[in-house]
Amino acid sequence: MTVVSHPYVHFRNIQKTYDGEQLVVKNLNLEVEKGEFLTLLGPSGSGKTTCLMLLAGFEMPTKGEIFLENKPLHTLPPHKRDIGMVFQNYALFPHMTVAENLAYPLKVRKINKALIAEKVKQSLALVKLDNLASRYPAQLSGGQQQRIALARALIFQPQLVLMDEPLGALDKQLREQMQLEIRHLHKELGVTIIFVTHDQSEALTMSDRIAVFNEGIIQQVDTPQNLYEHPCNSFVAHFIGENNELTGVVVDIENNHCRVRLKNDAEVLARMGIPMNIGDITSLSIRPERVILAQAKNNCLTGTIEELIYLGDHVRVRLNVIDNNTFMAKIPISAMQKHWTAGVTIPVSWYSDDACALNPL
Structure with a gap:
């Protein structure tokens, strides 16, 4: 006998429009496994929050179905x-x-x-705020209020928790602390969390998988590492982390690599992120931390230093490379050279596998 495994949450062919004309969500198909931490990531207006509201029941789909544990969910009111x-x-x-x-x-x-009192005590201990039971929200800091909101969402032991940009109002240090705390709670309790944010670093830090949205369509769903290292298109490459872009034409293809002729007629090798043909225009994606300065590798150009930005453990070097004056390199302090100043021209290179050939922007 074959046992059929169903996803815990399943969006099937979901569409949503508010005005009857423009689709905010376009043919969404998404599966979420039980116990997973999935982040919906995208710019404002990309449809990620609408998807969360559809799942919560605060909005109804124009078309399609939503299932929770293989049972129709889209017909139930929010409180049920x-x-x-x-x-x-x-x-x-x-x-x-x-x-x-x-x-x-x-x-x-x-x-x-009696059970309520016990569960309240347990929930306060869970978020380490045992001594604040008698205070009012206005007497709490932003971080404390967020912990209480989190405890309230978990107190009735739901198997699914939805979070709509819950850390957006916190300062940087507290936000990073809360990211780790939520991640630890997720691992400890084993609940399924669907988290909405427009903060790329937040998504990379917290998620098992990330669904990248743009204009109502999921561009890619994958692990944080695969999204960063193997983006499926230029939008994902530019939206996830920092990215350098150089445009060129594919002049040769061998296995999963291609040779690209850039605007200054220099040729470089890159791995192909999407299927390509000779003659195609491509946008090369190169992460700043993969750029090598002052050492000529197999892909070597020249760049003129425009600006040095000191950040403690590393320096961001902004260069002009083939008329792109926003080309960034991220260099450890130990690799800095004393003669590097604005106006100095130096070799700029990278390994072939560290450049990804994608669709033109």
């Missing part, structure tokens, strides 16, 4: 979906204490008082 939700603005009740905020989801589910 049993999904935890964390918002960017925390959405805590200002007139309730921390303990009352945490107790609220349990009260509406008619849990007895």
Whole structure:
């Protein structure tokens, strides 16, 4: 007997329009496994938050179906979906204490008082805020409010938690701390989390997989490492992390590599990120940390230093390479050379496998 395995969450042929003309989400097909941390990543207006709202039940699909554990979800009202939700603005009740905020989801589910008190205590311990039960939201810092919002989403033990840019209002240091805390909670509790953000580094830090959105369409779904190292197109390459771009024409193809003639007639080798033919225009994607300065490798150009930006453990070197004056190299402090100053011309190179030939921008 064959056992059929179904995805935990399944968007099937989902479309969404608000005005009957323009599709905000276009034929979305996406599967999420149980216990996975999936991030929906994309610029503003790309459709990622709309997908989360469709799953939460705050919006209805124009077309298509949503399944949770192979059961239709899109027909259920939000309060019957049993999904935890964390918002960017925390959405805590200002007139309730921390303990009352945490107790609220349990009260509406008619849990007895003794069990509510126990679960509130456990939830406060989970987010390390045991001593703040009697405070009101206005008496908490942003980070503390976010922890309480997270605890409230988890207190009724949902198997699915949705997070809509929950760290956007926090400062950089606190945001990075909360990223790790949420990641650790995910591993500890084993819940399925679908997380929306436009912050690339946040997505790379926290996710098992990332779905990159643009104009209502998922461009690529993959692990953080594969998205960064093997983008499927130029949009993904430029949206995930920092990226240098050089345009050229494919003049030769061998196995999974191609030779590209650049604007100054120099030729370089790159691995092919997409299928290509001789004569195709391509955009080369080269990450700043893969750029090698002052040492000629098999792909060697010259660049003029425009600017040096000191960042403690490394230096960002902005160069003009073939009329591209935003070409960046990320160099460890130990590799810096004393004569490097603005106006100095130096070799700029990289290994062939560190350049990816993609569609032109």
